[in-house]
Amino acid sequence: MGIITTRQPIFDRKQEVVGYEVCCAIRSDRLFAFENEIGNTLLLIGLNRLTGGKRAFVPVMGEMLLNDDSLSLPELSIVIEILKCLDPVDILIDACAKLKSAGYTLALGDFVIRKNLSSLFDLADIIKIDIAGLTIEEERALIDNRPNGSIKFLAARVETMEQFEDSFKAGFDLFQGYFFSEPIVVSGREIPGYKLNHLRVLNEVNRKDIEFGDLDKIIRQDVTLSYKLLNFINSAFFGLRYNVSSIRHALDLLGEREIKRWASLVILCDIGKDKPLELLAASLVRANLCEAFAPQVGLEAKSSELFLMGLFSLVDILVGRTMKDIMDEMPLATDIKSALCGEDNKFRKLLNLVLHYERGDFESFLRYASEMDINLGTVTDHYLASVERAEEALQLYGPQKVSLGAFRGN
Structure with missing residues (x-):
């Protein structure tokens, strides 16, 4: 049971x-x-x-x-x-x-x-x-x-x-x-300038050939990113006994993989600040869930890429451009880009599994779970952990959440 x-x-x-x-x-x-x-x-x-x-x-x-x-x-x-x-x-x-x-x-x-x-x-x-x-x-x-x-x-x-x-x-x-x-696609002229700037930074941060020196330069040129990075690394989450005041020091502590994930998350939160907060929450839950299932589908080595796939799965809605247009400019792995554009591959199958679960379409979810040999006994724990991590991330980077007291039935 x-x-x-x-x-x-x-x-x-x-x-x-x-x-x-x-x-x-x-x-x-x-x-x-x-x-x-x-x-x-x-x-x-x-x-x-x-x-x-x-x-x-x-x-x-x-x-x-x-x-x-x-x-x-x-x-x-x-x-x-x-x-x-x-x-x-x-x-x-x-x-x-x-x-x-x-x-x-x-x-x-x-x-x-x-x-x-x-x-x-x-x-x-x-x-x-x-x-x-x-x-x-x-x-x-x-x-x-x-x-x-x-x-x-x-x-x-x-x-x-x-x-x-x-x-x-x-x-x-x-x-x-x-x-x-x-998805609601708007013309380039109607897309706010700050979103286009954030997309450019997002592209730079996720380049395959980027080096720490480049990351340091990119983040230092963005006041918001610099502030949030130093605030993040000096938070109680890390429990450091000393204060980190240098972007390069923060990068060294986090490492390339984590800094890319962190920067992508923070930038998406800024891009989506004029959209319902639930879009960011859903993106994060998808990212965490895709990563959690990676070992079960033989993609443990690709867990970081699967996280990014889930994180970017709603970027077309956040920005107001087609997914294809965005992916054409993003330096992501081919498997991620193909999956987000709807092409059938192993990444896309995992994303479909997560989307069916998200919508409560348990019949379709079970079909994919059977094909991918997902351990059903782990699903709820993975989902709840993904929700919790999404909530924690939004508390750190996202807009203020609606409190419980904001709604009463009468």
Whole structure:
């Protein structure tokens, strides 16, 4: 027996992440089924490890609602999602009332509207609506008819920026889907100058033939990089007993491999400062996960390159150019560039494995895992460790995160 789990971001109207929907499945031999005892699962793996302190939106099945002992999760950190109606409905109303009295925030499915269950509106904090196939007029009609002004509406399956914009205009408060990672290509003139400058530095840092003297010069010419490098090397993370005041000394301590990774991460954080923070988080999780799987797929010697592949997997969205255009200018290994441009190779297979896992497409993930002989018993630990390392990196280099208190259901 084993568990695999992933998370899907939920955004507010500022495109800031306020929580994650938790997706879990349980493994028996090599078969998976969705996990009903999700409360015990989250307690087992550790809630904060998965959500980074943000709220967990937890889908709850009917059987779990009827079991008074099955929900033992901290109510202030949880949004209970009930997406299907129970029959008779009185059972559901009683269950929701108990959850509300226990302090939980409730997100109910659109069955509440379709069945006109007015008794549940008073208990709901959030109404979650699958917008796939709805017109903006239909979305607006749902919002305009909300019976309780304090209820928030969550648009699910928002996969494109057009859908996000329509749902935003319709009045939705929260959004779930991968619209934030849809590539939007803009003309060269529209790309901010600082992004083009950062790309040039990124190209220089990742040159194969670069020497420490060149790295020293590149970093010293960039005030932001210089400051962040010295701040990083003198942080408690290293625990040095002396102060490092020289860029060259910092480079000697870190080594070429680590300085390239560090510089790439810091530069991407600067490039993406006008984008949702989740893009950077997703890039880092992918990078860490690709690196973690390297030994299992016979690419341990390429682990650093696999890290860079994951890190750059969303660079087209951060910059606003096609991946091919960016890769044509980047001095990365051919395997990385080919994989990021969608060509089929061993690097791309690993990236596909990670992408399917990220999106909770466990069926496709299992197919790739079987082909690549991935040890399924290690997957959740690798994923949680990747999330934790991404959170730590963003605390060091990224913009301020949204705190847990930034969102309440009412």
